Amino acid sequence: MRIAVVSDVHANLPALEAVIEAVGRVDAWWHCGDVVDYGPHPDEVVARLRDLGAQGVLGNHDAAALGSSIIEWFNPFAQTACLWTRDRISAETRAWLAELPQTATIEGWALVHGSFRDPLEEYVTRGSQAAASMAVSGARLALHGHTHVPRAWRKAGDDARDLPLTAGRSLTLGDDTWFLNPGSVGQPRDRDPRAAALVLDTDAGVATLLRVPYDIGTTQVDIRRAGLPAILADRLEAGL
Numbered sequence: 001m002r003i004a005v006v007s008d009v010h011a012n013l014p015a016l017e018a019v020i021e022a023v024g025r026v027d028a029w030w031h032c033g034d035v036v037d038y039g040p041h042p043d044e045v046v047a048r049l050r051d052l053g054a055q056g057v058l059g060n061h062d063a064a065a066l067g068s069s070i071i072e073w074f075n076p077f078a079q080t081a082c083l084w085t086r087d088r089i090s091a092e093t094r095a096w097l098a099e100l101p102q103t104a105t106i107e108g109w110a111l112v113h114g115s116f117r118d119p120l121e122e123y124v125t126r127g128s129q130a131a132a133s134m135a136v137s138g139a140r141l142a143l144h145g146h147t148h149v150p151r152a153w154r155k156a157g158d159d160a161r162d163l164p165l166t167a168g169r170s171l172t173l174g175d176d177t178w179f180l181n182p183g184s185v186g187q188p189r190d191r192d193p194r195a196a197a198l199v200l201d202t203d204a205g206v207a208t209l210l211r212v213p214y215d216i217g218t219t220q221v222d223i224r225r226a227g228l229p230a231i232l233a234d235r236l237e238a239g240l
């Protein structure tokens, strides 16, 4: 199977459309949460993923948009954006988000937003965290998001090594144990403003990261028009 994995789309429709175009035909779409919030197109992004039949998991921003008290931990501009999203999303969007589980296993792959120790909150940025998460899930192949930075963690004894996951370079998975992060479609934070996505070829055991340019200006205009905090528009062009 050829599978497209996206994460942290954050209601950025031009970024998602560019990824869909770049990926082309696939057998399935999976996502690792944070479908909405920050960006100006929550209903449009959910409708697009629903039409693609995407399967995935709940992110902390999806939970906050549904009314979770998690919003209290957000910084002021994130709280402002979340309240905008809560007011704006349709009943259909709310219902689709509300059905997302915190963890899922699809075709032998385990999916989570943050980590398997703490599905909504933990940022996996160190090998020890990745290894602990892999131990909790017990899955040989797993996917996460939340950091907005593409990463490939490979289990190494009780630890995990961070392998480079660069655009266009394919990673051979072999028989190793992996915890892969596709990066963010709608708000990358690795100083590369291009949308990120991961394509899995499960027959060949290969994962390939895509970085896709998109019309950042359109999203920025829509963020400003919506009255969302200006920092959410500004950061997109810096990839932060």
Ligand code: ZN
Pocket (backbone or CB within 6 Å): 008, 010, 034, 059, 061, 146, 148
């Ligand atoms: Zn996010």
